[in-house]
Structures are given as C-alpha cells and as structure tokens.
Amino acid sequence: MAIYDEIEIEDMEFDEVERIYYYPCPCGDKFFIPLDELLEGEDIATCPSCSLIIQIIYDPDKLPPLNKP
DSSP states (O other), rough: OOSEEEEEESSEEEEETTTTTEEEEESEEEEEHHHHHHTOOOOEEEEESSSSSSEEEGGGGGSSOSOOO
16 A cells, blocks of 8 residues: 555644545545544545545544544
8 A cells, every 4th residue: 555645634624513634635636534533543544536545643642522522
C-alpha cells in the first residue's frame, strides 16, 4: 500500500454533524475518515474518486468524543 502523504489531523476539516474528517485530494475530491475509525486506531484515509490514500498523524487522546456534545 503506497501512502500519498502524511497529514496532521490539525490540517484536516472536521464535520461536526457527520463526525468525519476531510482533506482535499489532488483529484478535486476529498479524502475522508470517520471519527469512529480514528477512535478505533485506524489512520488511513481514502479518496472515493481516485486510488490515493493518506496517513493521518494524530493523538487519540486529543480526538473529540464520538457522541455529539
């Protein structure tokens, strides 16, 4: 598996409603990874429009809670 890039989670956009992190992909779409996957230890985000993947650099202790506040 070839990683396109490593991205700090602070550089990603977080959708408070859907609880998903997004990051722009060079193809014009967005990489995404749901918060619940991050909380389970997943660190790979995929783009739904191309084959690129990124690795997310994050501290699990600093993630928002899974349930909305």
